[in-house]
Every structure is written in structure tokens, then in C-alpha cells.
Amino acid sequence: FWIARKFPLVGKELGNRKQRVKAFLSPAGYDLFRRGYEQFRNGVFRVTTDEGELVVLPNSALDELRSLGDDHITRYEPMDIKTQGNHTGLHAADDGLAFLIRNEINRKLPMVTDMLHPEAVTAVPSTLGRLPDWTPVIPARSLMGIVAVVIGRVLVGADLCRDRVYIEHTNLFSRTLFTCARKLVQLPRYFRYLARYFMPEFWQLRTSRRRVSEFLRPVIAERQRALRLGLDVPEDNITWTLRRLGNDVKDTVDAITHEQFGLSVSANSVTMLTAIACLYELAVEPEVIKDLRHEIIAARARHGDKLNSKALFEMKLLDSVMRESMRLSPTNATRWMRRANRPVKLSDGTVIPTGTVFRVLASPPLFDADIYPDPFKFDAYRFVRLREGSVKDPIGYNNREMYQFVSAAKENLQWGLDRHACPGRFFAAVVIKLILAEVIEHYDIRMPGGAKDKCPYVLRGEFRGVDYTQPLEFRSVLN
Numbered sequence: 001f002w003i004a005r006k007f008p009l010v011g012k013e014l015g016n017r018k019q020r021v022k023a024f025l026s027p028a029g030y031d032l033f034r035r036g037y038e039q040f041r042n043g044v045f046r047v048t049t050d051e052g053e054l055v056v057l058p059n060s061a062l063d064e065l066r067s068l069g070d071d072h073i074t075r076y077e078p079m080d081i082k083t084q085g086n087h088t089g090l091h092a093a094d095d096g097l098a099f100l101i102r103n104e105i106n107r108k109l110p111m112v113t114d115m116l117h118p119e120a121v122t123a124v125p126s127t128l129g130r131l132p133d134w135t136p137v138i139p140a141r142s143l144m145g146i147v148a149v150v151i152g153r154v155l156v157g158a159d160l161c162r163d164r165v166y167i168e169h170t171n172l173f174s175r176t177l178f179t180c181a182r183k184l185v186q187l188p189r190y191f192r193y194l195a196r197y198f199m200p201e202f203w204q205l206r207t208s209r210r211r212v213s214e215f216l217r218p219v220i221a222e223r224q225r226a227l228r229l230g231l232d233v234p235e236d237n238i239t240w241t242l243r244r245l246g247n248d249v250k251d252t253v254d255a256i257t258h259e260q261f262g263l264s265v266s267a268n269s270v271t272m273l274t275a276i277a278c279l280y281e282l283a284v285e286p287e288v289i290k291d292l293r294h295e296i297i298a299a300r301a302r303h304g305d306k307l308n309s310k311a312l313f314e315m316k317l318l319d320s321v322m323r324e325s326m327r328l329s330p331t332n333a334t335r336w337m338r339r340a341n342r343p344v345k346l347s348d349g350t351v352i353p354t355g356t357v358f359r360v361l362a363s364p365p366l367f368d369a370d371i372y373p374d375p376f377k378f379d380a381y382r383f384v385r386l387r388e389g390s391v392k393d394p395i396g397y398n399n400r401e402m403y404q405f406v407s408a409a410k411e412n413l414q415w416g417l418d419r420h421a422c423p424g425r426f427f428a429a430v431v432i433k434l435i436l437a438e439v440i441e442h443y444d445i446r447m448p449g450g451a452k453d454k455c456p457y458v459l460r461g462e463f464r465g466v467d468y469t470q471p472l473e474f475r476s477v478l479n
């Protein structure tokens with residue numbers, strides 16, 4: 001609080017600290033970031049949140065911040081506070097996880113896509129079923145399992161990724177971790193070490209860890225035997241990690257279980273929510289669904305009835321829909337949470353003192369009418385036009401491909417930026433495209449009763465996104 005106090009407060013008129021926290025947690029909270037953006041454009045400001053005073057830096061400061069090293073501004077410490085890594089064991093600076101994503105998944109993306117496509121083709125109809133009439137579906141419930149199976153295909157292989165125990169504990173672990181971390185931060189620091197003995201969430205985390213490692217142990221042992229004998233082995237994370245780590249079964253089971261949970265925490269729910277947000281937008285866009293369906297069928301036909309990497313790249317409308325949907329549901333008003341380990345001096349004279357945890361304003365530029373005309377409208381073709389060059393590029397990038405779904409840029413902080421930009425975004429794009437393609441090709445989607453208006457967005461604190469609790473209606477496309 002004492003460090004943050006030197007920066008101007010947005011929402012001072014809302015009252016004392018308690019009243020400001022209450023306002024932050026209402027829809028008015030989100031507006032504080034827009035007001036800060038308009039009032040201070042290139043200046044630093046602060047907002048009172050339920051987690052304390054949040055220091056917000058302008059997007060323009062990134063030009064200077066991005067040149068500072070990890071020793072100067074760190075991502076890991078504030079992230080570890082969020083996950084309570086010292087207690088839950090899940091640390092942001094996880095080398096194994098980053099290695100797995102950058103060196104295995106990303107390098108083998110065409111192969112990974114070929115592995116995932118059949119999984120999406122099976123998981124979507126087996127979860128949603130055949131729906132001859134319009135049927136209410138809450139996408140968050142159905143898609144969580146589908147995403148876990150599809151991502152699990154890369155982690156634990158074709159046979160295991162559909163196992164109920166595996167899916168249940170992977171999802172349970174992610175949910176429990178964040179509840180556990182939220183409860184821990186409410187406790188006095190010295191008490192947090194004792195919490196593992198009495199907090200039920202810790203028992204759940206331990207149970208999930210134990211169940212998943214018991215589940216993996218025989219598979220890993222069998223895979224090691226096959227590798228020793230030079231037999232053919234499936235390509236998945238179990239094989240990749242064994243090749244990397246060698247033969248120590250105990251460590252390998254621990255390492256793979258740990259990576260498994262690390263990945264599901266960073267990947268499963270955020271990927272699922274990004275995919276689902278598109279369905280809420282499309283529920284009032286039947287013409288766009290038709291165009292997407294043509295695009296999907298045509299791309300598949302060009303590639304021997306497969307949605308491989310090339311086919312996914314060719315589906316520019318789907319890519320545009322995903323980026324436009326993510327723009328309208330950015331979830332967080334700020335991104336790029338960092339802690340200053342030494343003072344940060346900005347060129348306008350502002351000094352961010354040592355120990356300040358700050359974030360960079362991310363969402364107001366996404367609603368800037370100078371960049372995105374009619375910014376609150378869902379325009380499925382917006383990024384198609386920007387990519388193909390049929391409209392002027394408002395930002396003036398060197399390359400129009402910067403308007404792809406996966407492009408990380410200062411004006412699009414949804415993936416972060418530079419060295420810590422999400423390494424999993426290429427994989428996330430593949431998973432989302434494969435699942436959406438399968439859903440869109442085989443199901444019509446609409447609002448309950450065919451209502452013409454889409455669900456209002458939820459605004460609360462830093463959050464802006466679709467209301468994931470609301471049902472949509474699905475109906476099988478009859479051929």
C-alpha cells in the first residue's frame with residue numbers, strides 16, 4: 001500500500017477503501033481501467049482491488065520495460081504468490097514444462113495436430129451426442145472433458161487420455177489449486193505452512209497427485225521396457241520425457257505427473273474458456289456458422305479428409321472469429337504482472353520503486369475505435385480483412401500476419417509479450433480450432449429459444465468475458 005500510494009488513484013470518489021473494493025467487485029470495477037486509460041493515457045495509475053492496491057502501467061511503457069531483464073523485473077515471484085507455489089508446489093518458473101512446450105510440442109506441431117485431430121473427431125460427438133432437436137447445453141460443462149481428452153492425447157497417449165480417473169483428477173487438480181491458493185493468501189504467513197495439515201484442498205491436491213501417479217506408473221514402466229528393447233513406442237510426452245530424463249522410474253513418474261498438472265493448470269481451463277467464448281458469439285450469427293462450415297469442409301477436402309496443420313492455417317475465417325471473440329472477452333483488463341526487483345525509471349521521469357508489483361493495461365486498446373472501428377461489435381471477418389489487406393492497417397505492422405490469433409504484440413497482450421509470451425499459444429490454437437471445427441461442422445448453435453440477442457458480457461473487477469454459466473442450444477446438422 002505504501003509503495004502504491006505515490007500513484008494517482010482512479011475511483012477516489014467511490015469512497016473509503018472498503019467502498020472502493022465493493023465498487024471494484026461490481027460491473028463498475030471494470031470501468032475503472034477504461035477511465036484510467038482515458039485520464040492518464042501514457043501515465044501510471046492505481047486501482048483499489050480486493051487483493052490490495054494495483055499499480056497499472058500504460059501500454060506505451062512496454063517499449064521501455066521489454067528491454068529489462070528477469071533479474072530487474074520478475075514474472076515468477078508475483079505468479080508464485082498467485083499459485084502459492086511454496087505451499088502448493090506449482091511454480092511459475094518450471095523449466096520442465098517450458099522445455100516440454102518449446103522443444104517438444106511446438107517443434108512437432110504438425111505431428112501433434114495429426115495426433116489430436118482423431119481425438120477431437122471422437123471426443124466431440126461422444127460428449128455432445130446426436131441431438132435431433134434443439135437441446136440446451138452448458139458448453140463449459142461439456143467442453144472441459146473434451147479439452148482434457150484432446151490435450152491429454154499429447155501428454156499420456158491415446159489409450160489413457162480418455163480414462164475417467166485421469167480426466168477427473170486433472171480437472172479437479174486445477175480447480176482445487178486456485179481455491180487453495182485463494183484461501184491461503186487470506187491466512188497469516190506463518191500459518192500457511194500449517195494449512196497443509198488441516199485444509200481439505202491440500203488433501204484433494206495430494207489425492208489427485210497420488211491417483212494420477214499410480215495411474216501413470218505401470219504405463220511408464222512398460223514404456224521404459226519397450227525403449228530398452230528398441231521396440232516401437234507411441235510419440236507422446238511420456239516417451240519424450242523418458243528420452244530426456246533416462247531411466248529413474250521414481251523421478252520420471254514424479255516429473256511426468258508434475259508436468260501433467262502444470263500443463264493442465266496453465267492450459268486446460270484457459271483454452272476451454274477461449275473456445276467456448278466463440279460459441280457464445282456464434283450463437284447469434286447463423287450466417288457466419290454457415291460460412292465457417294464451408295471453410296472447414298473445403299479445407300478438409302483439400303487435405304485428404306484431414307484437418308492437418310496446413311488445413312488449419314488455411315481456415316482464416318475461423319482464426320478471425322477466435323481472435324475477435326478473444327478481443328471482446330479479454331478476461332483480464334491488465335496483463336504482464338511483474339515485480340520490480342530494482343527501481344524502474346521510465347523516460348517520462350516516473351520511478352517504480354523496488355518491491356512494486358505492477359501490471360500493464362491490456363484491454364482498453366482492444367476497444368479503441370481508432371484501431372477497431374465499432375469496437376464493441378462482434379465482426380467475424382474483421383481480422384480476415386486486416387490479414388488480406390482489404391482495409392488499412394491501423395497499427396502499421398510490417399506484416400499483416402500480426403493479425404493472426406496467435407500473434408503476440410504490444411497492442412494485443414492476450415498472450416503476453418517477448419520472452420515470456422505464452423509458449424503454449426500455438427498448441428492452444430490447434431486444440432481450439434480442431435474442437436471448434438468439429439462442433440461447427442456437426443452442430444447448429446443458437447441462443448435459448450432462438451433469441452436474437454447474445455448473452456450480456458460479465459463485468460466484474462478485472463474480468464470481462466462471456467457468462468459461462470448460461471446455456472446455449474445445440475442441434476445436430478442432419479446430412
Ligand code: HEM
Pocket residue numbers: 075092097098101263266267268270271274335336337413414415416417419420421422423424425427428
Ligand atoms: C487460450 C489459451 C491461453 C492463453 C490466453 C494464455 C495466456 C498466457 C499469457 C498471457 C502468458 C504470459 C504471462 C506473462 O507474460 O505474464 C502465458 C504464459 C504461459 N503459458 Fe499460456 N495461455 C494459453 C494457453 C496455454 C497452453 C495451452 C499452454 C501449454 C501448452 C500454456 C503455457 C504457458 C506457459 C508455460 C507460460 C509461461 C511462459 C514463461 O514464463 O516464459 N498456455 N500464457
